[in-house]
Amino acid sequence: MQANESLILAIDLGTSGPKVALFTTKGLFLAGAVETVHLIFQPENGVEQDPREWWSAICAAVRRVLSEVPGAANRVVGIGVTTHWSGTVPLGANGEPLMNAILWMDARGARHVRKVTGGFPSFVGYGAYKLWTWVRKTGGIPGHSGKDSIAHILYLKQEQPDIYARTFKFLEPKDYINYKLTGRIVSTGETMTLHWVTDNRAINAIRYDEALLRMVGVDRAKLPDELVRSIDVIGELRPAAAADLGLGGQRVQVVASSPDLHTAAVGSGAVVDYAAHCYIGTSSWLSCHVPYKKTDVLHNMASLPSAIPGRYMLINEHEIAGAALNFVRTRFFWGEDALMINPPPADSFERLEAVAAAAAPGSGQVIFMPWLNGERSPVDDHTLRGGWCNLSLRTTRAELVRAVYEGVAFNTRWLQIYVEKFIGRRLENVRLVGGGARSNLWCQIHADVLQRPVLQVANPLHINTRGAAFLAALGLGFLRLADLDDCTPIAHVYEPQTKLAPLYDDLFGQFVELYKKLHGIYRHLNRYKGEDDHA
Numbered sequence: 001m002q003a004n005e006s007l008i009l010a011i012d013l014g015t016s017g018p019k020v021a022l023f024t025t026k027g028l029f030l031a032g033a034v035e036t037v038h039l040i041f042q043p044e045n046g047v048e049q050d051p052r053e054w055w056s057a058i059c060a061a062v063r064r065v066l067s068e069v070p071g072a073a074n075r076v077v078g079i080g081v082t083t084h085w086s087g088t089v090p091l092g093a094n095g096e097p098l099m100n101a102i103l104w105m106d107a108r109g110a111r112h113v114r115k116v117t118g119g120f121p122s123f124v125g126y127g128a129y130k131l132w133t134w135v136r137k138t139g140g141i142p143g144h145s146g147k148d149s150i151a152h153i154l155y156l157k158q159e160q161p162d163i164y165a166r167t168f169k170f171l172e173p174k175d176y177i178n179y180k181l182t183g184r185i186v187s188t189g190e191t192m193t194l195h196w197v198t199d200n201r202a203i204n205a206i207r208y209d210e211a212l213l214r215m216v217g218v219d220r221a222k223l224p225d226e227l228v229r230s231i232d233v234i235g236e237l238r239p240a241a242a243a244d245l246g247l248g249g250q251r252v253q254v255v256a257s258s259p260d261l262h263t264a265a266v267g268s269g270a271v272v273d274y275a276a277h278c279y280i281g282t283s284s285w286l287s288c289h290v291p292y293k294k295t296d297v298l299h300n301m302a303s304l305p306s307a308i309p310g311r312y313m314l315i316n317e318h319e320i321a322g323a324a325l326n327f328v329r330t331r332f333f334w335g336e337d338a339l340m341i342n343p344p345p346a347d348s349f350e351r352l353e354a355v356a357a358a359a360a361p362g363s364g365q366v367i368f369m370p371w372l373n374g375e376r377s378p379v380d381d382h383t384l385r386g387g388w389c390n391l392s393l394r395t396t397r398a399e400l401v402r403a404v405y406e407g408v409a410f411n412t413r414w415l416q417i418y419v420e421k422f423i424g425r426r427l428e429n430v431r432l433v434g435g436g437a438r439s440n441l442w443c444q445i446h447a448d449v450l451q452r453p454v455l456q457v458a459n460p461l462h463i464n465t466r467g468a469a470f471l472a473a474l475g476l477g478f479l480r481l482a483d484l485d486d487c488t489p490i491a492h493v494y495e496p497q498t499k500l501a502p503l504y505d506d507l508f509g510q511f512v513e514l515y516k517k518l519h520g521i522y523r524h525l526n527r528y529k530g531e532d533d534h535a
Contacts (some may be wrong), residue, residue, distance in 0.1 A: 007434025110146025147280030263467030269488025284321030
């Protein structure tokens with residue numbers, strides 16, 4: 001790398017905080033930094049964050065990463081931003097948020113979604129005509145969980161009407177950060193998908209649909225006016241934003257980019273049709289690009305517009321993945337209460353992995369259900385809950401921890417069944433990305449449970465920053481789509497251990513049986529409006 005080579009700054013705002021990274025214009029990772037932000041839990045399954053804290057954390061992370069690469073502050077020529085998807089920032093006319101941002105985990109809009117999507121005759125809880133209309137035009141329909149962006153807006157309209165009335169624009173988190181960078185309010189077709197008010201049938205001409213807007217009862221003027229492509233330049237970095245970030249006075253172009261599901265696909269290098277990647281972060285998904293628009297209503301997945309112009313991508317999501325391990329870490333091993341006053345050590349995840357590795361595959365037949373915040377795919381049920389099954393006095397702590405790793409993998413295998421049915425073919429291999437892919441143990445467990453080779457992508461924690469950098473490089477003309485696979489290094493390939501197939505086949509079968517036996521009980525226990533198990 002030359003000392004004066006141009007650089008791309010990539011920003012990935014995740015649920016736990018921003019990751020930022022510097023890449024060369026050819027996609028080579030140079031340095032990264034991470035900051036944390038806080039979750040704010042509200043009654044009735046509300047989950048929020050402060051957008052001002054987002055910006056402060058992003059600026060701190062950017063300044064730190066710039067200090068790690070000589071002359072970087074004056075060498076950045078482009079910025080790409082990705083964030084968690086299905087969030088809502090109510091922006092006032094003065095350009096400031098009117099309240100905290102509502103996150104993808106927030107389910108307060110569930111009852112309002114059911115009202116606008118219901119009707120007679122009914123199919124899987126949806127009015128048949130409305131279901132047909134939505135699926136035909138968009139590829140999907142607002143989920144019953146109430147966690148889509150449109151559900152947030154409906155919640156505000158019905159329960160916080162003052163905020164709704166004062167809102168100038170409802171922005172996705174990515175679009176809010178791009179607004180902070182450029183002063184321009186725009187979005188992209190794939191970003192707006194979970195508002196369920198765009199006609200996605202013409203993949204190169206996605207537009208708002210007046211009939212869908214009437215069905216949800218949302219004012220079109222409160223949404224971003226313009227929908228651009230993910231690789232389009234939306235403007236230059238404002239001087240005030242450059243000063244906040246610690247960048248020099250050079251011209252820096254900001255590319256529209258995409259949400260995290262989409263940039264993970266791009267950053268994984270799996271950009272050809274049917275090439276799969278599995279993201280393990282706070283949440284998880286198993287996805288691939290496909291050449292067609294299709295919907296599986298029963299299992300809450302569909303091929304929707306992707307970050308790659310003119311292409312569709314299979315979209316699904318598991319509510320909880322890495323968050324299950326963090327839950328165990330902070331609620332059972334380290335905490336701040338009468339039992340323990342020590343915060344988690346810096347190497348706490350490494351310690352958990354060492355403990356889990358000490359247990360035999362199968363975790364002594366202990367099964368962990370990772371549905372700590374409900375589930376979206378392959379079942380859409382916000383009342384599902386998690387826990388261990390089959391504990392005994394002989395159960396060890398190592399088995400409890402390993403069961404968490406295996407339970408997340410069982411959930412991925414559950415999704416894999418319906419992904420392969422959706423695409424009509426067997427997945428040849430799966431690229432594992434996200435923070436969870438740093439775990440060699442988790443990669444091997446996924447290979448064994450899925451019974452597919454798992455490709456561990458290098459620097460998996462920065463998969464979304466890589467994807468955002470790739471989109472910026474495509475938009476600025478530094479890369480072509482065909483270059484991305486070669487620009488994505490694979491750290492290791494984990495082959496499935498065939499001797500473990502009978503064990504994991506049996507445990508996976510019981511994992512699905514647990515859902516069948518328990519989901520009715522969970523629905524009964526969590527039926528109350530005031531129920532809130534986040535606190």
